[in-house]
Amino acid sequence: MWVYEKKLQYPVKVSTCNPTLAKYLIEQYGGADGELAAALRYLNQRYSIPDKVVGLLTDIGTEEFAHLEMIATMVYKLTKDATPDQMKAAGLGAHYANHDNALFYNNAAGAPWTATYIQAKGDPIADLYEDIAAEEKARATYQWLIDLSDDTDLNDSLRFLREREIIHSQRFREAVEILKEERDRKKIF
Amino acid sequence: MNRHTWYRTYRPYISPMDPCPPIKVKRYSTPPNLFVGFQPPGLEQFPALAALKAGTLWKCFYDPYYSLKELKRGSENETASP
Amino acid sequence: MKQLPPEYYSELEEIQAADFVIVELALYLHTHPDDLDAIKQYNEYVKLSKSLKKAFERKYGALTSFGYSFARCPFDYKEAPWPWQV
Numbered sequence: 432m433w434v435y436e437k438k439l440q441y442p443v444k445v446s447t448c449n450p451t452l453a454k455y456l457i458e459q460y461g462g463a464d465g466e467l468a469a470a471l472r473y474l475n476q477r478y479s480i481p482d483k484v485v486g487l488l489t490d491i492g493t494e495e496f497a498h499l500e501m502i503a504t505m506v507y508k509l510t511k512d513a514t515p516d517q518m519k520a521a522g523l524g525a526h527y528a529n530h531d532n533a534l535f536y537n538n539a540a541g542a543p544w545t546a547t548y549i550q551a552k553g554d555p556i557a558d559l560y561e562d563i564a565a566e567e568k569a570r571a572t573y574q575w576l577i578d579l580s581d582d583t584d585l586n587d588s589l590r591f592l593r594e595r596e597i598i599h600s601q602r603f604r605e606a607v608e609i610l611k612e613e614r615d616r617k618k619i620f
Numbered sequence: 621m622n623r624h625t626w627y628r629t630y631r632p633y634i635s636p637m638d639p640c641p642p643i644k645v646k647r648y649s650t651p652p653n654l655f656v657g658f659q660p661p662g663l664e665q666f667p668a669l670a671a672l673k674a675g676t677l678w679k680c681f682y683d684p685y686y687s688l689k690e691l692k693r694g695s696e697n698e699t700a701s702p
Numbered sequence: 703m704k705q706l707p708p709e710y711y712s713e714l715e716e717i718q719a720a721d722f723v724i725v726e727l728a729l730y731l732h733t734h735p736d737d738l739d740a741i742k743q744y745n746e747y748v749k750l751s752k753s754l755k756k757a758f759e760r761k762y763g764a765l766t767s768f769g770y771s772f773a774r775c776p777f778d779y780k781e782a783p784w785p786w787q788v
Contacts, residue, residue: 434768438714442711487729494729570651578689594683594684597676597683598675602730606732606733609733661734668719668720668723668747677722
């Protein structure tokens with residue numbers, strides 16, 4: 432089971448009421464390489480992967496939910512008191528028509544989240560290579576979001592999230608090495 | 621670790637027929653996880669609060685990304701370093 | 703509505719820093735299960751995190767439910783602010 436802790440993994444500070452930025456950030460909430468996709472991908476693949484890497488998928492999948500909450504916090508703060516006119520001016524008129532200021536799992540273009548974003552192949556190497564690719568794609572998305580944002584406080588939190596993708600990728604790469612052959616491990620040091 | 625270490629550049633072909641002003645040099649990220657291999661034990665760490673700020677406990681993985689706008693602003697007032 | 707003192711943010715950040723070291727070491731230990739120094743450091747930070755949270759919860763209310771924190775009367779875990787609101 433899971434236990435909720437009433438705190439963010441990393442502080443999220445937002446300097447301006449800026450719904451346009453929220454529209455872009457939602458890519459990491461309900462997009463193909465976003466945090467929801469990451470969490471669900473890893474926590475589903477773990478049922479059919481060698482025991483040696485089940486724990487890693489479980490813990491990284493769990494950390495992704497903490498990142499999902501950070502993205503949600505950014506979107507929430509950027510749109511909290513935005514008026515319908517401000518939402519419309521930010522390109523969120525269509526979103527407002529369906530959801531008011533509520534969050535929803537869709538990407539920056541408004542396409543709803545879909546399970547076709549993720550895969551579980553049942554082949555450990557295929558799955559771990561997908562996971563490594565997912566981390567690198569999420570890292571790239573954070574780069575483009577930092578390029579789009581002029582909010583220095585927000586960029587600080589986005590840089591944290593991008594760095595986490597680097598570490599997760601590193602651990603998945605090590606998991607591949609472990610599955611290649613346990614007794615070869617010492618040689619890699 | 622110098623953050624510029626983790627980026628590479630290339631020069632795309634520029635046609636006289638291109639409508640937008642050309643970007644002469646394109647930059648891409650080659651993060652530390654591509655180079656470390658299986659992490660050896662005992663690598664140098666950040667203290668806890670600095671690790672949180674960096675997003676990693678180990679110095680060798682620290683690779684912050686700044687937009688070109690941020691880098692330009694940073695070199696103007698010399699405050700780009702975190 | 704409950705208002706938070708300015709030191710709330712720095713006290714929270716101390717917990718976030720301790721827990722971040724724990725997360726980093728946890729992921730590392732999945733691929734380095736025999737690194738005794740890392741395990742010792744992990745346990746040190748578990749101890750630190752627990753003591754920081756005990757003091758924090760006394761001031762601001764329970765951080766967790768489902769038996770991971772003791773409950774006080776009234777049940778303060780359910781009270782705002784939530785993490786995205788602070």
